[in-house]
Amino acid sequence: xxxxxKDPHNQPQPRQRPKTTLRARQYFYASNERNGSETPQRSTxxxxxxxxxxxxxxxxxxxxxxxxxQPRPRVVVINDQNTSVQPFLRPAEAYRDIxxxxxxxSLLNRSKLTVDTDDLASKIQSETPEATDISIxxxxxxxxxxxxxxxxxxxxxxxxxxxxxxxxxxGRAVIATKELSDHTILKDTLVVEDQxxxxxxxxxxxxxxxxxxxxRDAQYLLGQKGKRVSKxxxxxxxxxxxxxxxGQKYFVKLNLLLDVREQIGKYLAVDKQLLRENKAPNRxxxxxVEERSYVR
Numbered sequence: 001x002x003x004x005x006k007d008p009h010n011q012p013q014p015r016q017r018p019k020t021t022l023r024a025r026q027y028f029y030a031s032n033e034r035n036g037s038e039t040p041q042r043s044t045x046x047x048x049x050x051x052x053x054x055x056x057x058x059x060x061x062x063x064x065x066x067x068x069x070q071p072r073p074r075v076v077v078i079n080d081q082n083t084s085v086q087p088f089l090r091p092a093e094a095y096r097d098i099x100x101x102x103x104x105x106s107l108l109n110r111s112k113l114t115v116d117t118d119d120l121a122s123k124i125q126s127e128t129p130e131a132t133d134i135s136i137x138x139x140x141x142x143x144x145x146x147x148x149x150x151x152x153x154x155x156x157x158x159x160x161x162x163x164x165x166x167x168x169x170x171g172r173a174v175i176a177t178k179e180l181s182d183h184t185i186l187k188d189t190l191v192v193e194d195q196x197x198x199x200x201x202x203x204x205x206x207x208x209x210x211x212x213x214x215x216r217d218a219q220y221l222l223g224q225k226g227k228r229v230s231k232x233x234x235x236x237x238x239x240x241x242x243x244x245x246x247g248q249k250y251f252v253k254l255n256l257l258l259d260v261r262e263q264i265g266k267y268l269a270v271d272k273q274l275l276r277e278n279k280a281p282n283r284x285x286x287x288x289v290e291e292r293s294y295v296r
Contacts, residue, residue: 068110068111068112068143069103069109069110069111069112069115069138069143069144069145070143070144070145071100071103071104071109071110072096072100072103072144073096073099073100073103073136073144073145073146073147074096074144074145074146074147075092075095075096075099075146075147075149076146076147076148076149077092077095077149077150077151078148078149078150078151079150079151079152079153080132080150080152080153080169082150085151087151088185089130089151089154089166089174089175089180089181089185090128090130090181091181094181095128095147095149098124098127098128099120099124099147102120102123102124103120103145105123112138115138115145117135117136117137117138117145120136121134121135121136124147124149128149129172129173129174129175129202129203130151130152130166130168130174130175130202131149131150131151132150132151132152132168132170132172133149133150134147134148134149134150135147135148136148152168152169152170152172152174153168153169154166154167154168154174154185154189155167155168155169155190155212155215155216156189156190156191156192156215156232157177157186157189157190157191157192158173158191158192158193158194158206158207159191159192159193159194160194160198160199160200160206161197161199163176163177163178164176164177164178165177165200165202165206166180166189167192167206167207167212168212169209169212169213169216170205170209170212171205171206171207171208171209171211171212172203172204172205172206173200173201173202173203173204173205173206174202175202176202179202190215190219190229190231190232191231191232192215192231192232192233192234193231193232193233193234194206194234195233195234195235195236196234196235196236197236210256211256214241214254214256214260215232215241217260217261218232218241218243218254218260218263218264219232221260221261221264222243222245222264225268227245227246227268227271228245228246228247229243229244229245229246230244230245230246230247231244232244233251239255239256239257240253240254240255240256240288241253241254241255241256242254242284248280249280249282250280250281250282250283250284250285251283251284251285252267252284252285252286252287253284253285253286253287253288254287254288255288258288258290262290263287263288264287266287266293267285267287267293269293270285270287270293270295271285274295281295281296282296283296284296
C-alpha cells in the first residue's frame with residue numbers, strides 16, 4: 001500500500017439539503033392557499049354580496065307584485081256624453097259582480113302582461129245588453145282594473161207580444177222591465193204598444209233609430225203645448241203611429257216617414273179649432289196626408 005497525499009477529488013462530500021426551485025415554492029404556496037384558505041374567502045365574498053342579493057330579490061318581488069291584478073275591478077258607468085252617471089237599470093254592485101266573475105275565470109287575467117281586455121269586455125257585454133260599449137283599462141301603478149260601461153238612457157217602454165222592454169235611443173231593446181231592480185224609473189216613462197207581433201229579446205234591435213227619434217220628437221212637441229200623451233201604438237200597418245192624448249177618447253194617426261213637426265202642427269191646429277167649436281172627434285184625427293187633416 002502506498003501512502004501519500006490524498007487526492008482532493010476523491011474526498012467524500014458532506015450531505016447537503018436539496019435545493020428547491022422558485023417554481024416549486026410557488027406551487028407549494030399556491031396549493032396551501034387552495035387547500036387551506038379557499039372556504040373562508042368564499043364565505044367572506046358571499047356575506048359581502050348579501051345586501052346586493054337581498055336588493056335584487058326585493059326588486060324582483062316588487063316587479064311581480066306590480067304586475068299582479070286584483071280580480072275585484074272598479075266599475076264606472078257613463079252615458080253617451082262620457083259623463084259618469086248613477087246606474088239606473090242595475091245597481092253598481094251587479095256590474096261589478098259580473099266583471100269580477102269573468103276576471104276570476106282565468107289565471108291569465110291576474111297579470112297585466114297576459115290579461116285579454118277585449119275578451120273580457122266581450123264576455124261582460126254578453127250579460128249586459130243595456131251597455132252600448134265596454135272598455136277595460138289596466139293601470140300602470142295600481143292593481144285594480146277599471147271597467148267603463150256606457151249605458152244608453154231608455155227613451156220609452158215598448159210592450160211586445162208577452163213582454164215589455166226598455167228601448168234606447170238607437171232602437172235597441174235594453175232590458176226586460178221584469179228584470180229591473182228599481183221599477184220607479186217606469187213611473188213617468190212613455191209606453192209604446194207594439195201590435196205588429198214582432199218578436200225580439202234584450203240586446204236586439206226593436207225599432208229603426210229614425211222611428212225612435214220620431215216618437216221622441218212627437219212627445220216633445222206635444223209637451224211644449226201642454227199636451228200629455230197616455231200612450232202610443234204601433235199598429236200592424238207599416239210606418240204608422242197612433243198617439244193617444246191623455247184624457248181623450250180619440251187618437252191621432254201619423255206617418256213615421258213624413259215630417260213630424262208638420263204633422264203635429266196640423267193636429268194642434270185641428271185641436272184648437274175643435275175646442276173653439278166645442279167639439280171632439282169620435283174616433284181619430286188623421287194628419288198623414290200633406291196639407292190636409294181628417295177628423296172622424
